[in-house]
Amino acid sequence: MRARTTEEDGRIALIQSDIWIGFPRAEQVLDRLQGMIEAPRQTRMPGLLVHGASGIGKTMIARNLSRKYAPEYDPASGITRTPLLLLQAPPAPDERRFYLHILAAVGAPATALSARAQNVASLEVRVIALLRDLGVRMIMIDEVHNLLAGTHREQRRF
Template sequence: METNERLDLVRSDRWIAFDRANIVLNRLTSLMEMPRQSRMPGLMVYGSSGIGKTMIAKRMESLYPTQYEADIGVTQTPILLLQAPPAPDERRFYQHILASIGAPMWGRHTVSELEVRALSHLRDMDLKMIMIDEVHNLLAGSYREQRRFLNMLRFLANDLSASLVVFGVNEAVDAIRGDEQLARRLDEHFLPLWEDDIEFSRLIQTLIAAMQLERGSSLSVHSLRTILGMTGGVTSRVFTMVKALAIDAIETGEERITDEAVQAWQPIWAKHSWSIRRQPVPAF
């Protein structure tokens, strides 16, 4: 593979499997394989911004792509991944559903009309899971608007006998739990910030291996703690840092990530924008 191709591969937004993400995917797969019932169980995945929720949601969607059954002329879509609207707006959400499945409704329609049209299409698609990303957006609405939006999500899941999966930041948890009926249906999976432990070490090893460098990279414990401190344990920042180090290793011909490179690396995000505390790097 030529250098430019390798650099493009490193820079690409591709799936890199790691243990924590696979655990969530396994839970979601179990929901997909569950026989249909009137009240399908669901899942709420939550954690800090950048911890990997959207990445997992998109990966799950890719594992169950839309398929066209030519013999019966039906398009089956096992999973529908949607982003919650900026505020808990039922009309906008139904319009988003219709646009996402290629069936937009033009002109002015009531919420009931949009609901009937959306449900009709979704039933024809043989949907088994509805995934709502950025569900914390509902916090932008009043308490009453939040309750109505959550009722709508519960109604959709009930009517379609589909599993409901929501992804959001920590602050959205209390809002979801405020709907007792929905909370009973949604199991919870928390994605914490990375810590100085063997799990984080395995993550770094997995990422470096995916960079396909020509020489092995054997980082010291101090370097691992430096990466953890610079990124604050946020998955997206860990990925960004390791990719940047890999690109530099390829461009310089070093073909490995060294302790010196880790110590010299400067984060591309401004220090004043860090939303989480920087973890200290112990002196040796």
């Protein structure tokens, strides 16, 4: 068996990587999301639920947009701006776990993540303040169907 060339290795790596392949419906969703993230702040910001069969590209749409609006560090001010926060829904509709997922997604210090002893209300206040400080304009929640794992009461509360 002959050894692969560097060019072949590169082609294989490209084939095995996540590649954005746009198609009309995905481009429409991206345009709509981009319009939402760039819209001026309102009292009630609009939301969008994207649904479809498994493997149709919903996560790729989210990742594509999150790359476009990646966090940027400003060395002059020492502040990181994060216009878009992409995270996965917890496996069940649990507010505490949801707030802990947000803290982990923004890279909060481990002391903040050990907030399990705090009540949900204090976690909520901490997360809202942190999202405001980071300049988050949009939160995208992937795998939102996980919320259906709970009871009707848990789903409504979440």
